[in-house]
Amino acid sequence: MSTVTVTPIKTEADYQNALSRIDELLGLNPDPYSELDDELDVISTLVHAYEQAHYAIPYPDPVDAIKYLMEENGWKNKDLEQFIGPKSRVSEILNRKRYFTLQQIHNLHTHLGLPLEIFINEKVLQVV
Template sequence: MNTVTITPIKTEKDYQNALQRIDELLLLDPAPYSELDDELDVLSTLVHAYEQTHYAIPYPDPIDAIKYLMEENGWKNKDLEQLIGPKSRVSEILNRKRYFTLQQILNLHKHLGLPLEIFINDKMPQIAKQNSR
């Protein structure tokens, strides 16, 4: 039995080498639970961790995310009233005149599947400052 040595991905070169090896393994189409399949699994995990640190995709703006969902689903402001509140409140939030309450965030998370992190993150001080104008 061959022993595969996998090292941490610390540099861009390590990252590129891991991507190349993943491509090679995918072409081999390893059998499930085989040594090559295990190598592919571990390399994929390491690549994912490296990408989360070095190529993280920021969460979208919550208003933009909601407007996108509205457009994709053909929803109107009225369709958000059960999650946000009266028509005027929905309008204030979508026009960035007011920020979400905790209950509204929980409702949008639960019913629309939006991650909590898009509402509660390091951009919140900027949002609060913009909303106080």
């Protein structure tokens, strides 16, 4: 039984080497629960953590996210009333004249699947 040494990813070079190793392991098509599969799992986890710290994708603006969902699903303002409130409230929010209440955030998260982080994050908190 061989022992594989996996080290933390601290630099861009470490990151590139880890990506190369992932490609190599995927090419070997390791059996589930094998040593190579375990190595792939550990390296993938390290790569993910490194990417979150160095290449994080910022959360979208909540109004932009809702407008995107509306466009993709062919929804009108009226379709949001059940989550946000009366027509006037939907309009105020979509025109950025009013921010979401906690209940509205909960409704949009629960029923539309919008992540809570788009409503509460560093970018949004600086604007409000």
